[in-house]
Amino acid sequence: MQTQKRIAVVGSGLVGSLLAIYLRKAGHIVHIYDRSPDIRQIQFSGRSINLAMSNRGWKALDNVNVGDAVREIAIPMDKRAIHLVDKLNFQNYGQEGECIYSISRGSLNRKMIDLAEAAGAEFFFEQKIWDVTLKEATLHIGETERGEWEEKKYDIVFGADGAFSRIRHRMQRQSMFNYSQEFLNIGYKELNIPANPDGSHKLDKNSFHIWPRGEYMLIALPNLDGSFTCTLFMPFEGENSFESLKDRKDVEAFFEKNFPDSIDVIPKLAEDFFENPTSTLVTMKCFPWTYKDKIALIGDACHAIVPFYGQGMNAGFEDISVLYEMIEKYGDDWVTIFSEYQKSRKPNADAIAELSYRNFLEMSSKTADDKFLLQKKIEKWFSDKHPEKWIPLYSRVTFSDRPYAEALAIGDYQNAIMEEVLKLENVEAIWNSEEVESKILDLLNKEATVQN
Amino acid sequence: MQTQKRIAVVGSGLVGSLLAIYLRKAGHIVHIYDRSPDIRQIQFSGRSINLAMSNRGWKALDNVNVGDAVREIAIPMDKRAIHLVDKLNFQNYGQEGECIYSISRGSLNRKMIDLAEAAGAEFFFEQKIWDVTLKEATLHIGETERGEWEEKKYDIVFGADGAFSRIRHRMQRQSMFNYSQEFLNIGYKELNIPANPDGSHKLDKNSFHIWPRGEYMLIALPNLDGSFTCTLFMPFEGENSFESLKDRKDVEAFFEKNFPDSIDVIPKLAEDFFENPTSTLVTMKCFPWTYKDKIALIGDACHAIVPFYGQGMNAGFEDISVLYEMIEKYGDDWVTIFSEYQKSRKPNADAIAELSYRNFLEMSSKTADDKFLLQKKIEKWFSDKHPEKWIPLYSRVTFSDRPYAEALAIGDYQNAIMEEVLKLENVEAIWNSEEVESKILDLLNKEATVQN
Numbered sequence: 001m002q003t004q005k006r007i008a009v010v011g012s013g014l015v016g017s018l019l020a021i022y023l024r025k026a027g028h029i030v031h032i033y034d035r036s037p038d039i040r041q042i043q044f045s046g047r048s049i050n051l052a053m054s055n056r057g058w059k060a061l062d063n064v065n066v067g068d069a070v071r072e073i074a075i076p077m078d079k080r081a082i083h084l085v086d087k088l089n090f091q092n093y094g095q096e097g098e099c100i101y102s103i104s105r106g107s108l109n110r111k112m113i114d115l116a117e118a119a120g121a122e123f124f125f126e127q128k129i130w131d132v133t134l135k136e137a138t139l140h141i142g143e144t145e146r147g148e149w150e151e152k153k154y155d156i157v158f159g160a161d162g163a164f165s166r167i168r169h170r171m172q173r174q175s176m177f178n179y180s181q182e183f184l185n186i187g188y189k190e191l192n193i194p195a196n197p198d199g200s201h202k203l204d205k206n207s208f209h210i211w212p213r214g215e216y217m218l219i220a221l222p223n224l225d226g227s228f229t230c231t232l233f234m235p236f237e238g239e240n241s242f243e244s245l246k247d248r249k250d251v252e253a254f255f256e257k258n259f260p261d262s263i264d265v266i267p268k269l270a271e272d273f274f275e276n277p278t279s280t281l282v283t284m285k286c287f288p289w290t291y292k293d294k295i296a297l298i299g300d301a302c303h304a305i306v307p308f309y310g311q312g313m314n315a316g317f318e319d320i321s322v323l324y325e326m327i328e329k330y331g332d333d334w335v336t337i338f339s340e341y342q343k344s345r346k347p348n349a350d351a352i353a354e355l356s357y358r359n360f361l362e363m364s365s366k367t368a369d370d371k372f373l374l375q376k377k378i379e380k381w382f383s384d385k386h387p388e389k390w391i392p393l394y395s396r397v398t399f400s401d402r403p404y405a406e407a408l409a410i411g412d413y414q415n416a417i418m419e420e421v422l423k424l425e426n427v428e429a430i431w432n433s434e435e436v437e438s439k440i441l442d443l444l445n446k447e448a449t450v451q452n
Numbered sequence: 453m454q455t456q457k458r459i460a461v462v463g464s465g466l467v468g469s470l471l472a473i474y475l476r477k478a479g480h481i482v483h484i485y486d487r488s489p490d491i492r493q494i495q496f497s498g499r500s501i502n503l504a505m506s507n508r509g510w511k512a513l514d515n516v517n518v519g520d521a522v523r524e525i526a527i528p529m530d531k532r533a534i535h536l537v538d539k540l541n542f543q544n545y546g547q548e549g550e551c552i553y554s555i556s557r558g559s560l561n562r563k564m565i566d567l568a569e570a571a572g573a574e575f576f577f578e579q580k581i582w583d584v585t586l587k588e589a590t591l592h593i594g595e596t597e598r599g600e601w602e603e604k605k606y607d608i609v610f611g612a613d614g615a616f617s618r619i620r621h622r623m624q625r626q627s628m629f630n631y632s633q634e635f636l637n638i639g640y641k642e643l644n645i646p647a648n649p650d651g652s653h654k655l656d657k658n659s660f661h662i663w664p665r666g667e668y669m670l671i672a673l674p675n676l677d678g679s680f681t682c683t684l685f686m687p688f689e690g691e692n693s694f695e696s697l698k699d700r701k702d703v704e705a706f707f708e709k710n711f712p713d714s715i716d717v718i719p720k721l722a723e724d725f726f727e728n729p730t731s732t733l734v735t736m737k738c739f740p741w742t743y744k745d746k747i748a749l750i751g752d753a754c755h756a757i758v759p760f761y762g763q764g765m766n767a768g769f770e771d772i773s774v775l776y777e778m779i780e781k782y783g784d785d786w787v788t789i790f791s792e793y794q795k796s797r798k799p800n801a802d803a804i805a806e807l808s809y810r811n812f813l814e815m816s817s818k819t820a821d822d823k824f825l826l827q828k829k830i831e832k833w834f835s836d837k838h839p840e841k842w843i844p845l846y847s848r849v850t851f852s853d854r855p856y857a858e859a860l861a862i863g864d865y866q867n868a869i870m871e872e873v874l875k876l877e878n879v880e881a882i883w884n885s886e887e888v889e890s891k892i893l894d895l896l897n898k899e900a901t902v903q904n
Contacts, residue, residue, distance in 0.1 A: 146598075175732050180632035280627050 002026050003332045005155040008033060008139055009121075010129050010167055014051075014105075015299030015316040016160035017112035020121035021064050022324050030121040031154070033139065035128040040110045048190060050221035050229045051108060052077070052208070052310030053101040054398040060317035063324070066115050073111060074101035075222045081207035082367050083261055090207070091367070091376060094395050095384075100208070100310060102221040104229060132157055132170050137294040156334065159297040163284050163304035168297055177286065184281040184306060186216075186360070187242055188233045191272045193265045195226025202265045203228060210363060211259050216240055217364040218259055230266065233364070242278050281306045283353050289342040293334035296341065298323070303349035308359035309397060315352050315404070319345055351404040355397060355411070375418050378431050382440055389444060390414070417443045454478050455784045457607040460485060460591055461573075462581050462619055466503075466557075467751030467768040468612035469564035472573035473516050474776050482573040483606070485591065487580040492562045500642060502673035502681045503560060504529070504660070504762030505553040506850040512769035515776070518567050525563060526553035527674045533659035534819050535670075535713055542659070543819070543828065546847050547836075552660070552762060554673040556681060584609055584622050589746040608786065611749040615736050615756035620749055629738065636733040636758060638668075638812070639694055640685045643724045645717045647678025654717045655680060662815060663711050668692055669816040670711055682718065684725075685816070694730050733758045735805050741794040745786035748793065750775070755801035760811035761849060767804050767856070771797055803856040807849060807863070827870050830883050834892055841896060842866070869895045 005028045009016045012034035020030045053074060061067040076099035082089040093100060117123065130149060131140040137157045142149035159167025163181075172179050193202055201222055203209055209220040209228070216234035223229060235241040240258075245251045248270040256263055266272070284304035290296040299316030322344050326337040366372035376392070383390040393411035396402055421427065421439055430436060457480045461468045464486035472482045505526060513519040528551035534541040545552060569575065582601060583592040589609045594601035611619025615633075624631050645654055653674055655661055661672040661680070668686035675681060687693040692710075697703045700722040708715055718724070736756035742748040751768030774796050778789040818824035828844070835842040845863035848854055873879065873891055882888060 176635045178634050180634075182630050182632075183628045 002028070002327065004028055007031070007156045007158065008137075008152065008154040009158045009160055010034075010132075010139070011159070011161035011165075011299075011301070012036075012039070012109075012113060012123060012125070013160065013162060013299070014109055014112055014313050015320065016158070017109070017116040017121075018060060018064075018066075018317060019158060019160055019298060019320050019323075020116040021066065021119045022320055024116075024119040024121055025064055026324070026327055030116075031152075032116065032121055032123045033127045033129055033141070034123070034125050036125065038113070038123070038125045039106065040113060048105045048229070049188065049219075049231045049307050050223070051103045051105055051313050052221070053103055054310065054314050056311075056314040056318040056321075056401055059401055060321045063321065064119075066112075069115060070103070070108065070111060071101075073107050073224060074103045075205060075224065076101055077206055077208045077222070079207050080367065081204055081209045083209060083211040083259070084368055085258070085260065088261075089373070091373065092380070093208075094392075094399050098395070098399050099206075100398060102208070102223070104223055107224075129161070129166050132159075132167050132295065134170060134174075134291045134295050156293070157295050159295065159301045160299050162300045163282055165297065165301035167295065168286060168301050171288075171291060171295070171297070172286070177288070179284075179286045181282055181284045181304075184283075184360075185235050185237070186233055187236050187278045187280055188231050189242070189273065189278050190276045191218075191230040191232060191266055191269065193220055193228035193230055193262075194267065199226045201226050201228065210367060211262065212364050212366075212368040213240075213258055214365050214368075218262060219363075228265075230262075233360070236278070245273070248274075283357060285350065285353060287342070287346055289346065290338035293338060296323075296338050303345075303353060305349075305353045305356040306360065307356070308363055309352065309356040311352050311356060311397065311404075315349065318348075318401070348404040351408040352397070355393075355404065355408055371422060374428060374431060375422060378421065378436065379414070379418065381432050382437065385437065386441075390440075454480070454779065456480055457786075459483070459608045459610065460589075460604065460606040461610045461612055462486075462584075462591070463611070463613035463617075463751075463753070464488075464491070464561075464565060464575060464577070465612065465614060465751070466561055466564055466765050467772065468610070469561070469568040469573075470512060470516075470518075470769060471610060471612055471750060471772050471775075472568040473518065473571045474772055476568075476571040476573055477516055478776070478779055482568075483604075484568065484573055484575045485579045485581055485593070486575070486577050488577065490565070490575070490577045491558065492565060500557045500681070501640065501671075501683045501759050502675070503555045503557055503765050504673070505555055506762065506766055508763075508766040508770040508773075508853055511853055512773045515773065516571075518564075521567060522555070522560065522563060523553075525559050525676060526555045527657060527676065528553055529658055529660045529674070531659050532819065533656055533661045535661060535663040535711070536820055537710070537712065540713075541825070543825065544832070545660075546851050550847070550851050551658075552850060554660070554675070556675055559676075581613070581618050584611075584619050584747065586622060586626075586743045586747050608745070609747050611747065611753045612751050614752045615734055617749065617753035619747065620738060620753050623740075623743060623747070623749070624738070629740070631736075631738045633734055633736045633756075636735075636812075637687050637689070638685055639688050639730045639732055640683050641694070641725065641730050642728045643670075643682040643684060643718055643721065645672055645680035645682055645714075646719065651678045653678050653680065662819060663714065664816050664818075664820040665692075665710055666817050666820075670714060671815075680717075682714075685812070688730070697725070700726075735809060737802065737805060739794070739798055741798065742790035745790060748775075748790050755797075755805060757801075757805045757808040758812065759808070760815055761804065761808040763804050763808060763849065763856075767801065770800075770853070800856040803860040804849070807845075807856065807860055823874060826880060826883060827874060830873065830888065831866070831870065833884050834889065837889065838893075842892075 007023055007028045007030050009020050009032045012032050016032055020032050023030045058067055061070055078099045079093055080091040127141050129139050129141055130145050137154045139152045140149040159165050161167055171177055196202055205222050211218040218230060218232050220228040220230040237243045245254055251270050251273045255269060282304055283306055286302055289302040298319045305312055323341045326340045330336045379392045383392055393407060396407040420443055459475055459480045459482050461472050461484045464484050468484055472484050475482045510519055513522055530551045531545055532543045579593050581591050581593055582597050589606045591604045592601040611617045613619055623629055648654055657674050663670040670682060670684050672680040672682040689695045697706055703722050703725045707721060734756055735758055738754055741754045750771045757764055775793045778792045782788045831844045835844055845859060848859040872895055
């Protein structure tokens with residue numbers, strides 16, 4: 001057990017709540033602040049994408065025994081259902097039994113706050129933090145940015161306050177703070193597929209549904225109540241864009257032409273489209289993440305990524321796992337805990353940012369490409385035969401807890417090999433032949449020799 | 453003549469002052485605000501690098517007839533004086549008569565403010581701008597960030613307030629604003645070579661002096677009073693670093709060992725070293741630079757770069773030239789003036805940022821490398837023979853007003869050619885032979901064919 005500290009966590013989102021549970025486990029006094037009302041008492045919706053919990057997330061939850069409580073609100077998805085204009089394809093995510101889990105953000109957040117309260121963390125909602133004094137770990141709280149502020153002093157402050165973190169905002173104004181925020185030209189909008197009258201799902205419940213159309217795409221993830229949360233990703237401007245869909249007629253014509261099989265299942269298409277906001281997508285990177293033994297950023301507050309690998313929450317939860325490892329290793333030495341935490345996490349946060357950025361192309365275009373599907377099929381087949389020699393990139397990211405940075409590097413290396421394999425004559429016919437197998441083995445050996 | 457506007461320029465530095473002169477020329481009411489006291493009434497020094505005015509800067513000055521006033525305080529430098537540990541080399545910057553000009557930042561800033569006042573701009577010093585309302589072009593001014601503020605409304609506000617711009621700070625908090633700041637691990641410190649008792653210079657007056665030592669370097673630029681402003685660039689941490697030089701003895705031993713010929717000319721070495729601050733170097737990029745027809749960023753406020761190409765001020769002055777072109781072209785249509793201005797400048801600002809970042813390596817390492825000096829010699833010789841076929845990169849950046857983005861692209865292409873040329877057998881001996889000439893011509897033709 002560590003020496004007890006008074007710790008403030010700014011942000012009652014998923015990462016803030018789980019962090020509170022870990023800090024309670026380590027014996028600390030934990031106060032969680034949020035500028036918004038208690039999410040358990042309000043309607044939450046209209047601008048969210050369903051979460052896809054995978055291995056890193058479960059590991060962090062199970063380590064404090066809250067995994068099972070979350071499993072109750074999770075729906076396993078073992079495959080992509082790829083809706084082409086004229087047919088439906090399926091692509092398994094991993095080995096038999098390997099799934100990602102669809103969870104609505106609102107449900108999970110409510111559950112996590114309940115669990116953190118049960119663990120003894122105290123929540124303070126509708127408390128707006130405008131600034132933090134880094135050296136003193138002191139929060140400045142008030143109704144408005146220019147009005148009266150109250151000061152709350154702690155031993156340690158965690159900024160779990162998301163991509164537009166106020167805690168980071170203060171750190172950013174220090175010298176030698178590296179920072180970048182880059183918005184995609186693609187926005188997103190939530191739509192809804194309601195349940196059937198009998199409460200069943202209108203589409204296959206255990207699939208991640210995707211309508212890949214190149215520059216834009218539609219996805220749908222299942223909810224417990226039989227509905228699906230859909231998300232349309234599309235450029236803000238240009239030929240097929242949010243800007244180009246000006247009225248009800250435009251939207252309906254666009255969906256009829258491009259997502260014909262969605263028409264019957266999204267009854268309130270135009271209403272949803274014009275009521276729900278169009279949200280932006282940002283990649284944010286920064287360094288350092290910590291200030292002495294006083295302040296640490298965690299989750300989206302220090303590494304906001306685009307959602308195309310489904311790893312945003314999982315990466316934030318893994319931050320907590322690594323932080324806790326450091327707590328167990330370095331005891332009361334918070335300077336070392338924080339510096340080892342950021343040193344361990346920063347390269348992995350950069351790697352998952354890159355992988356997530358690249359994955360838009362995979363989801364929106366490559367899933368509709370026969371060559372890409374063939375590559376995935378060959379990789380899976382070879383991986384089944386030689387599991388010690390080949391873990392596909394998606395599996396390494398999603399079903400393992402190997403570092404993201406390693407996944408990125410090995411993924412690039414595997415891709416170079418597969419490019420050669422796909423050049424083999426008549427590869428479509430002989431994809432599971434001895435010839436292909438020995439070609440891959442050769443290339444792996446050759447590369448290993450070069451590397452040694 | 454345009455419709456007269458009330459325009460605020462935030463920042464009375466070099467770019468703010470010159471911009472004011474241009475806006476006066478276009479017939480506007482111009483108020484310039486600065487948080488600091490009037491630089492003409494205070495001692496300015498201790499943390500500056502001398503400026504190197506080149507073609508783009510002169511062009512912007514001459515266009516409003518203030519070039520000659522500035523020439524009075526400028527010293528031409530036609531070459532690098534490269535101080536190796538055991539010898540002194542010279543390297544001309546360009547053709548006969550092509551020079552860059554050393555000017556002290558303080559002197560130039562005082563002069564520019566005088567000139568802007570003479571042009572009818574009004575200055576308000578010690579006025580701290582804390583915020584701006586973008587839609588209303590309204591400045592918020594006050595003693596402290598949390599105290600009472602006064603509002604000043606204008607038609608247009610320019611943010612010429614440097615790398616840590618408050619105007620940009622507000623824009624940054626808008627959605628879809630891309631932003632990055634990245635600090636180098638190298639800092640810098642000002643040192644001084646005083647004049648001889650008779651007022652003459654202790655080193656060659658018409659050279660840019662450089663002591664290239666790989667990870668660190670010393671430079672010296674001449675001043676009118678016979679002194680040189682020296683700047684030591686060095687990592688913050690590590691073997692040869694600011695951190696490693698802890699006391700007088702360390703500093704003196706370091707200079708004796710590494711810059712032996714500087715010892716006699718920097719009499720107050722240790723005093724300067726410990727009195728002057730160690731400053732940081734940042735590359736800052738952002739987009740957009742403008743907000744409707746209300747707000748525009750200019751100079752370092754939208755593209756802060758590291759100083760290794762001597763182009764920071766020149767790039768800022770060129771922003772003004774381009775802005776003025778747009779003013780002449782689009783009259784009272786400030787929405788188009790601003791959008792065309794940022795569209796024209798952004799790629800060039802990115803290019804000079806990249807070139808400046810790369811040039812640290814050129815200055816600190818390559819100038820001490822025989823192969824690099826040979827490459828430059830060959831390029832100069834070939835360029836003299838075929839001026840229409842080859843303008844060396846440095847000349848294109850420094851002595852032309854071709855876009856920086858073009859300079860970056862053509863520079864990379866020329867470098868690829870020179871890599872081939874330097875592989876020729878015995879190239880050191882035959883560097884100015886017909887064989888080398890026709891090799892370069894061949895490579896240029898081959899590349900041209902591929903590109904067509």
